[in-house]
Amino acid sequence: MNSYTYFISAFCLLLLLSCSSKSNHQTDLSKLNWDQIRQRADGQTVNMMMWQGDPNINSYMQNYVAPTVKQQYNVDLEIAGGQGNTIVSILMSEIEAGKQNGELDLIWINGETFYQLRQINGLYGPFVSKLPNTRYIDFDNPFIKYDFQQPINGYEVPWGNVQFTIIYDSARVNTPPKTKEELAQYVRKHPGTFTIANDFSGMTFLKSLLINMAGANTLDGAFDQKKYTKYSTQLWDYINSIKPHFWKEGETFPSSVSSMHQLFVNGELHFTMSNNDAEVDNKIREGFFPKSARAYLLEGGTIQNSHYLGIPVNSAKKAAAMVVSNFLISPEAQYQKARPDTWGDGTVLDIKKLSKTMNKKFVSLPKGSHAPSNKQMQQKALQELAPEYMIRLYEDFRTHVIQK
Amino acid sequence: MKISVPTLFKNKAEAIGIILFLLLAVLPLVLGILYAILYSLGLIGLTSAGFTLSYWIQAISDQEFWLSMLYTFYIALATIAISITSALGISLYLNKPLKKGLPAFSIYIPLAFPAIVVAFLVFQLASQSGFFARLFLQLGIISQTSAFPELVNDPFGIGIIAAHTFMAIPFFTIYFLNLYSQENIPEFSRVAQTLGASRWIQIRRVIIPMLLKRAFPTLTLYTIFVLGSYEIPLILGRQTPQMMSVLTIRKLRRFSLSTIPEAYVTALVFIFLVLVILFFLFKSRSFSYDLER
Numbered sequence: 075m076n077s078y079t080y081f082i083s084a085f086c087l088l089l090l091l092s093c094s095s096k097s098n099h100q101t102d103l104s105k106l107n108w109d110q111i112r113q114r115a116d117g118q119t120v121n122m123m124m125w126q127g128d129p130n131i132n133s134y135m136q137n138y139v140a141p142t143v144k145q146q147y148n149v150d151l152e153i154a155g156g157q158g159n160t161i162v163s164i165l166m167s168e169i170e171a172g173k174q175n176g177e178l179d180l181i182w183i184n185g186e187t188f189y190q191l192r193q194i195n196g197l198y199g200p201f202v203s204k205l206p207n208t209r210y211i212d213f214d215n216p217f218i219k220y221d222f223q224q225p226i227n228g229y230e231v232p233w234g235n236v237q238f239t240i241i242y243d244s245a246r247v248n249t250p251p252k253t254k255e256e257l258a259q260y261v262r263k264h265p266g267t268f269t270i271a272n273d274f275s276g277m278t279f280l281k282s283l284l285i286n287m288a289g290a291n292t293l294d295g296a297f298d299q300k301k302y303t304k305y306s307t308q309l310w311d312y313i314n315s316i317k318p319h320f321w322k323e324g325e326t327f328p329s330s331v332s333s334m335h336q337l338f339v340n341g342e343l344h345f346t347m348s349n350n351d352a353e354v355d356n357k358i359r360e361g362f363f364p365k366s367a368r369a370y371l372l373e374g375g376t377i378q379n380s381h382y383l384g385i386p387v388n389s390a391k392k393a394a395a396m397v398v399s400n401f402l403i404s405p406e407a408q409y410q411k412a413r414p415d416t417w418g419d420g421t422v423l424d425i426k427k428l429s430k431t432m433n434k435k436f437v438s439l440p441k442g443s444h445a446p447s448n449k450q451m452q453q454k455a456l457q458e459l460a461p462e463y464m465i466r467l468y469e470d471f472r473t474h475v476i477q478k
Numbered sequence: 479m480k481i482s483v484p485t486l487f488k489n490k491a492e493a494i495g496i497i498l499f500l501l502l503a504v505l506p507l508v509l510g511i512l513y514a515i516l517y518s519l520g521l522i523g524l525t526s527a528g529f530t531l532s533y534w535i536q537a538i539s540d541q542e543f544w545l546s547m548l549y550t551f552y553i554a555l556a557t558i559a560i561s562i563t564s565a566l567g568i569s570l571y572l573n574k575p576l577k578k579g580l581p582a583f584s585i586y587i588p589l590a591f592p593a594i595v596v597a598f599l600v601f602q603l604a605s606q607s608g609f610f611a612r613l614f615l616q617l618g619i620i621s622q623t624s625a626f627p628e629l630v631n632d633p634f635g636i637g638i639i640a641a642h643t644f645m646a647i648p649f650f651t652i653y654f655l656n657l658y659s660q661e662n663i664p665e666f667s668r669v670a671q672t673l674g675a676s677r678w679i680q681i682r683r684v685i686i687p688m689l690l691k692r693a694f695p696t697l698t699l700y701t702i703f704v705l706g707s708y709e710i711p712l713i714l715g716r717q718t719p720q721m722m723s724v725l726t727i728r729k730l731r732r733f734s735l736s737t738i739p740e741a742y743v744t745a746l747v748f749i750f751l752v753l754v755i756l757f758f759l760f761k762s763r764s765f766s767y768d769l770e771r
Contacts, residue, residue, distance in 0.1 A: 159731035166524055166735075186733045193735060194524040266624055272717055326631050326716045340607040342624060465734040476717045477542065 103392055108206055111393045112147065118394035119150040123164075124182035126155035127332070130356055134417045138410055143401050149394045158187045158274075165196040165386055176388035180395040183384050184274075185222030188230055189461035191384065198385040198392055200228025205400040212424035216457060217378055223295065223460040230382035231399045234411065235420035236350040237451045238278045238376040239369035246366075247344050252373040254283060254312060261319040267344035269321035270313075272476065275331040275349050277467050278377050284309050284463070285456050286374035297462035306466070310474040317475065327476060339363065349379065351445045352418030358444060359415075369445040371454045378455035380422060405432045412439055420448075511749070518742040525735050533739035543744065545719040547751070553635050553711070553721060554704040557642040558697060564643070565650030566689065569658060570681060576655060588648045593641075597713040600641045604629040630714045637714035638721070642704055649700075650693075657692050658685075698759055702752055722748045 103111060126132050132153075140151040156164075161181050168176050183191065191197045202208055211232060213219055218232045226232070242250045251257040261268045270276040285293060288305045317324035321343060328334045331347055338346035339362060348354065348369065357363040383402065385395045401407055405428050408421045425436045441447065446454075516522045520530040537543055568576070575581050591599075603609045611626035620626055630637035658664070666688065667680045675683065690697075711721035720728065722744065729741035 159733075162735075163731065170522070170524055190733065190735055322628070322631075325633070329717065337607065340623075342607055461733070465732075468733060472718070 115394035115397040116148050118391045120179045120394045120398050121152050122180040123154050123156045123178050125157040130417050143398055147397050162190045175390040176386050178386045179389040179391045181384050184381050185458055186461050186464055188221050196387055197229045198387045202228040202231050207400050207403045210423040210427045218380055222458045230384045232380050232422035233383050235380045235422055237378040238349050239351050241346045241354050241369050244366045244368045250370050258316045261316050265319040266321050271331040271334045272327045273330045275347050279347055280467050282376045293459050297460040313475055354444045375454040375456040379458055409435055514742040514746050518739045534743050537740040537743035546725045549719040550722045553638055554701050556639050557704050558701050560643050561646035561650055564647050568651045569654035585648050594709040596641045597710045600637050601630050631716050638711050641710045654689055657689055
């Protein structure tokens, strides 16, 4: 054998070696108590994947959360950008390849991702009751207990709470349309000033309309094909009847709500939308939205939605991920997050359960002046529907509206 | 007497070269395609429920799929046609000034732009709220920005073609300029001149055919590059029809996990079509670097 053959056999051997999987023995964390979990977390690095589209949120994570967990628990928090479908595809390919030590240890998820990850058994759990700070959370609150009508069953930690709002420029719009009839009237009078983004926010708007059409609580519970067909037909008829008056005559739609913000700011659109009721104030403070921008709710209510944290089933640092999650739902971290000058995200804690001083801090939080008050929002809060409604709305919006 | 043993390879170095190529370049691709085929037939994947043709039927019976296919080829062919015509014109008429100094340098500048940056630039300049729309508004040519013609996210893919052309013209201009001197085209052209051909006849009968014939493989490869482009149509395209790569990624990342096999079908059909086209092109005589044939 000459040197070439050696080289090739060595190469093939390397290839084979790289394919063999290492067996991995992880201790069952559910048998450990919290102190043992904390000990185990000491010195570990947590890779967290989250949506990084907002500088306020990034700054909260980088400049407050990461240094604090390092100092208090000696856990290094590394944050990578990515949401929903990115997380699902990473986990899917890792699980399909049988990878034991996954890339991700902690993920920021929402109902539709929760649904997908539960389908592929991608989430670790139940673990939520292990976290000491869950004692401050009211798990009987339907906006926390159910994520897109699915019971969370200890597989995800509630992290924050937001409500869908429509944003308008009060300098140009005197009375914003609050019902579907008023909206139809408005777009007929001001053609080209309204549209719907073909993304999560746009679908949330359509979902709010769907619930308004069906009537309160009609669509609660599991996905119902009959009801969906009935009310979605009404919804598409309605949208198509006013579509010619939409932006660009309804021939195309913005692909995301951020391009809608852009169009709103440069005056093409009179309205934009947000899944986060605090966004209007954040964007005004950044100088991106005009000072006259206001957020409002539909007469029939809009979707209120909690967002959550999950731990992938193949994470090798579950203990440290649990320690970080526990910190993120601590009263102090939740308070920092709720401050309008940091993020303005609604807390998931039941502030009645907090200590007197902490309760006071939450109560005296300055509320953004350009969005509806908490009380108004609570009165008009609609629950998320089962995830299949969202899936169908996405597909049907494309076939029944965009392609028509 | 000498007995010649038929050998597969000329020497060991070549054998190793080919084996390494197969191992590193071809094998992963073949495995990837096999994986896609198995996935599209429901044989593997976390959500698979056994063999089924339903994903293929679903994907292929979708009108949007074929529209996207046509649209993709339309964009690629239009881009190539415009780029070649412009690059030929530039390299023929600006041959000398482009050889040195600032013009020679400036023609390289667009080549330094990544596709996604070009896409954003075109969007910033040409959208209805972009630079030109505002300029026209300020100059009083239009009364509101929405009166500016739709150049991005438009039905004809003008924005997409513009962005691709911006990147392709310098590439082909430089390529043609090099071919021009490498192939001794000026000599042939002079021969034609001594035989009485006018400048126009020289260009039409000698220069352009020679350039195009030599450039044909590169043109084909560039067309395939445009066919598979992603960022530019993602940013400048419409929600429907979408170019194949955008459509595939969309199907791959929908909320419903059941459309993932459909995404593989889309990719497979696309690869198959491109391979068929390449096969016929390679079979045809004109597809060659060899001018003697």
